[in-house]
Amino acid sequence: MASRAKATIFDIAREAGVSKSTVSLVLQGSGRIRPETTSKVRKAIEDVGYVYNRGAANLRKAHSNVIGMVINDLTNPFFAELAVGMERVFQSAGIVPFIANTAENPVRQEEVLKSLMEQGVAGLIVSPARGTTPGAFRRIETAGVPVVFAMRRLPESRIPVIAPDNHRGAYLAAAHLIGKGHRRLAFFGGSSDLVVYHERLGGFREACETLGVAARDILIVEGETSRKGGISCLETALAMAEPPTAALCFNDAVAFGAMLALRKRGLEPGADFAVVGFDDVVEAEHYMPALTSVAVDSAGLGERAAHVMLKMIQSRTTRAEDHIGAVNLVVRESCGPDRRTRNRPAGSGNTA
Amino acid sequence: MASRAKATIFDIAREAGVSKSTVSLVLQGSGRIRPETTSKVRKAIEDVGYVYNRGAANLRKAHSNVIGMVINDLTNPFFAELAVGMERVFQSAGIVPFIANTAENPVRQEEVLKSLMEQGVAGLIVSPARGTTPGAFRRIETAGVPVVFAMRRLPESRIPVIAPDNHRGAYLAAAHLIGKGHRRLAFFGGSSDLVVYHERLGGFREACETLGVAARDILIVEGETSRKGGISCLETALAMAEPPTAALCFNDAVAFGAMLALRKRGLEPGADFAVVGFDDVVEAEHYMPALTSVAVDSAGLGERAAHVMLKMIQSRTTRAEDHIGAVNLVVRESCGPDRRTRNRPAGSGNTA
DNA sequence: TTGATTTATTGGAACGTTCCATTTATAGGC
DNA sequence: GCCTATAAATGGAACGTTCCAATAAATCAA
Structure with missing residues (x-):
C-alpha cells in the first residue's frame, strides 16, 4: 500500500547520484549548491516521496x-x-x-x-x-x-x-454604572483562585470607593465563569433584602447568563437591571439587548x-x-439608568 | 540560568551508577528491573532535571x-x-x-x-x-x-x-417548516464548493419535493457561513417579488445573522419569518428567540x-x-406557522 | 603551466534514544 | 558445593539528520 520503508536522505542521494551531505544542504536551502544539482535533488525528493524527519534533525540542531x-x-x-x-x-x-x-x-x-x-x-x-x-x-x-x-x-x-488591563477595565465599567445612577452594585462570577479575578474585582472596588458607593452597598457573588454561573449569581443577588440594581460580570458568558435569568423573571436587562460584561466577545454585539462590555482585543x-x-x-x-x-468600554444597550432611584426615595444608606 | 546542556540518559546513568540501557528500561516501565534500581534511577531523573527526548526515541521506535x-x-x-x-x-x-x-x-x-x-x-x-x-x-x-x-x-x-447525517438533518428541518404551513421556502448560506452544502441542500430539496412544495417556490441563496452571510441572505430574500416565509440556514451562524436582519427590519423571527439553523451550537438555546436547529452532537x-x-x-x-x-431536530421558538397563508389567499402557485 | 583561491561536494562523527545479544548476578535443585 | 535456570543489567549498533573538516573541481593571476 505505502512505500516499503520511509525514504531518507540516503535514498534521495542514491536516486540523484550525489552524497547525503549534498541532499542535506539542498534541504536547508544552502546557496552553495550548483543550481542544476539542486534541481536534480529536488526531483529525486519528489520521486521517492520523501518526508523530512524533523525529529532526527533536531537531534543535531538542538x-x-x-x-x-x-x-x-x-x-x-x-x-x-x-x-x-x-x-x-x-x-x-x-x-x-x-x-x-x-x-x-x-x-x-x-x-x-x-x-x-x-x-x-x-x-x-x-x-x-x-x-x-x-x-x-x-x-x-x-x-x-x-x-x-x-x-x-x-x-x-x-x-x-x-x-x-483588568483593573482599569473593571474600573471603567463600574464607573459607567455609577454614572448611570446606580448605587447598589454587584460583581458577578469568577472565583478567588484566579489572579484575574482579584484584578477585576479590585478595579470594581476602586471605582465604587472613589465614586462614593459605600462598601455595604456592594455585593460580591462568586460563581462559575459561564452562563450557568451568571444565572445563579443573579438568583442569589435578587434574593437579597436590598438587591443591587446593576452588575459588572466577570466575563461575557456570566453576563449572558445573568441577562437570561432576568428575562426568565420577566425583567428586562438594561431597563430593569443593568448588566456589563467583560471581554467583548463577538456575540456581545449581537445579543438582545446588545451587551455593554469591556473590550480587550x-x-x-x-x-x-x-x-x-x-x-x-x-x-x-x-x-x-x-x-x-489597553481596554475600552463598549457601551451598548444592556445598562440603562437606575429606575428605582427615580421612582422611590433613595434606598436607605445611599450616599448621593 | 538553566542547566548547561540538556541532560540525557547518560547523565542519569552516571548519577544513578547504572548503565544507559537500564535507564532506558526504567523510562519505558519495563518490569525486568529491580524495584530498588528503579527508584534509584527515578531519583536521578528528578535530580538532573531530565526531559525525555521523544524525537530521538522515535528515530528508533518509528x-x-x-x-x-x-x-x-x-x-x-x-x-x-x-x-x-x-x-x-x-x-x-x-x-x-x-x-x-x-x-x-x-x-x-x-x-x-x-x-x-x-x-x-x-x-x-x-x-x-x-x-x-x-x-x-x-x-x-x-x-x-x-x-x-x-x-x-x-x-x-x-x-x-x-x-x-446532513441530508436527513436538512430533510427534517424542511419538513418541520412545511408542517408549520410554510409554502415558500429558502435555503440560506453556504457555497457549492463544500460537499456538506450539497448534502444539506439535497435533504432540503427532497423534503420540498416529497411534501409538495414546487421547485419555483424554493429560493436558494448562497453566502458566507457566518452571521454576516446570514444577514445578506435575508436581505436578498426579502427583496424578491414573492419572498419566502421561512428559511433553513446552512448553519447556526447564518441563522443568527438572518434573525438579526429580521429584527433590524422590525420583523419578529419566528412569528413573521421562520428560521431554522443547523449544528445546534450551545448559543442556539440561549438566543432570543431560541433557535430551532438540527443537533449533530x-x-x-x-x-x-x-x-x-x-x-x-x-x-x-x-x-x-x-x-x-445521527441528527435530530431540536424545536424551539424560532419558527412559528406561516402567517400569510392564514391572512390572505394562498400565494399564487401554492399547491396545498 | 603552476600555484593560489574560490566554489562544490563529500565522508565521518555526533545527537539521544531503543533494542538485541551478551554478560553478570541471583536463585533453585540436587 | 556445583550446575542449571532465571533474573537483572549492560555494551554496541542502529535510527535520520547536521555540521565540520577535508577533498575535488573550477577559476584566476601570474
Whole structure:
C-alpha cells in the first residue's frame, strides 16, 4: 500500500547520484549548491516521496521550530480568538504553533506540558488552567525553555505576562454604572483562585470607593465563569433584602447568563437591571439587548504574546517585560439608568 | 540560568551508577528491573532535571504517539466542540493531540499538514479547509499515515469520513417548516464548493419535493457561513417579488445573522419569518428567540473520529468505514406557522 | 603551466534514544 | 558445593539528520 520503508536522505542521494551531505544542504536551502544539482535533488525528493524527519534533525540542531500553545478553554471563543491572533504572527515567521487544550484541568495541563516539552518545543505560550500550582512551570524554567503567560498569570511567578488591563477595565465599567445612577452594585462570577479575578474585582472596588458607593452597598457573588454561573449569581443577588440594581460580570458568558435569568423573571436587562460584561466577545454585539462590555482585543494580545515569544527565542533569554493591553468600554444597550432611584426615595444608606 | 546542556540518559546513568540501557528500561516501565534500581534511577531523573527526548526515541521506535488535529475554523464553537470530543478519548489513551488551525485557507492547510508530517505524527484527523484540492492528501496517503476526515469530506476521496447525517438533518428541518404551513421556502448560506452544502441542500430539496412544495417556490441563496452571510441572505430574500416565509440556514451562524436582519427590519423571527439553523451550537438555546436547529452532537462525532483513528493506528491500516452520525431536530421558538397563508389567499402557485 | 583561491561536494562523527545479544548476578535443585 | 535456570543489567549498533573538516573541481593571476 505505502512505500516499503520511509525514504531518507540516503535514498534521495542514491536516486540523484550525489552524497547525503549534498541532499542535506539542498534541504536547508544552502546557496552553495550548483543550481542544476539542486534541481536534480529536488526531483529525486519528489520521486521517492520523501518526508523530512524533523525529529532526527533536531537531534543535531538542538532547536526546533515548533511552539506550543496551551489553552485552558478552547470552547470559549475568547481564547480561540487569542489563538488565532498568535497564529497570524507565527505563520509569517514560518512557524507552526501546536495548540493543546487543558480544559481548565491542572492535571491535564501537566500532561500537555510534559508532552510538549518532550517534543522539544522552542517555546510555550500558556493560558494557565485554574488551580495551577506554583511549581508547575519550574521544570520548564530550569530546562531554559521560554514561556509566556497569556491572559492569565500565576501569583508570584517570574514568567512574563501578556494580559489586558483588568483593573482599569473593571474600573471603567463600574464607573459607567455609577454614572448611570446606580448605587447598589454587584460583581458577578469568577472565583478567588484566579489572579484575574482579584484584578477585576479590585478595579470594581476602586471605582465604587472613589465614586462614593459605600462598601455595604456592594455585593460580591462568586460563581462559575459561564452562563450557568451568571444565572445563579443573579438568583442569589435578587434574593437579597436590598438587591443591587446593576452588575459588572466577570466575563461575557456570566453576563449572558445573568441577562437570561432576568428575562426568565420577566425583567428586562438594561431597563430593569443593568448588566456589563467583560471581554467583548463577538456575540456581545449581537445579543438582545446588545451587551455593554469591556473590550480587550484578544487577537491583538495573542499577536503581542507571539511577538514577545519570538524575541525571547531569538535572544535566547527566558525573561521579558510584561505587557498590559489597553481596554475600552463598549457601551451598548444592556445598562440603562437606575429606575428605582427615580421612582422611590433613595434606598436607605445611599450616599448621593 | 538553566542547566548547561540538556541532560540525557547518560547523565542519569552516571548519577544513578547504572548503565544507559537500564535507564532506558526504567523510562519505558519495563518490569525486568529491580524495584530498588528503579527508584534509584527515578531519583536521578528528578535530580538532573531530565526531559525525555521523544524525537530521538522515535528515530528508533518509528512510531510516535502524537496525533494531529487539523481544523478549519477554531473560532467556530462547533469545531471547538469537535476538538474537545476528540481530546477526551485521546487523553484516556495517553495520547496528546496537537491541534492546528487552517483558518479555512488551503495554503495554510498545506503548511500545517507538512509540518505535522515532519513531526512524525501517528495519524491525522482533519476537517478540510474549503477549496482543498483533491491531491492535497496524496503525499500523506502514500506515506501510509492514517487520516480521517471529520465533519467535512472531499469529493471522491477514499479517506474515511466521520460526519453527521446532513441530508436527513436538512430533510427534517424542511419538513418541520412545511408542517408549520410554510409554502415558500429558502435555503440560506453556504457555497457549492463544500460537499456538506450539497448534502444539506439535497435533504432540503427532497423534503420540498416529497411534501409538495414546487421547485419555483424554493429560493436558494448562497453566502458566507457566518452571521454576516446570514444577514445578506435575508436581505436578498426579502427583496424578491414573492419572498419566502421561512428559511433553513446552512448553519447556526447564518441563522443568527438572518434573525438579526429580521429584527433590524422590525420583523419578529419566528412569528413573521421562520428560521431554522443547523449544528445546534450551545448559543442556539440561549438566543432570543431560541433557535430551532438540527443537533449533530459534534463532541460525539469527535469521539467517534478519535476511536476510528485509534483503531486504524492499532491495526496499521489506512482504510476504515465511514460513520454517519445521527441528527435530530431540536424545536424551539424560532419558527412559528406561516402567517400569510392564514391572512390572505394562498400565494399564487401554492399547491396545498 | 603552476600555484593560489574560490566554489562544490563529500565522508565521518555526533545527537539521544531503543533494542538485541551478551554478560553478570541471583536463585533453585540436587 | 556445583550446575542449571532465571533474573537483572549492560555494551554496541542502529535510527535520520547536521555540521565540520577535508577533498575535488573550477577559476584566476601570474
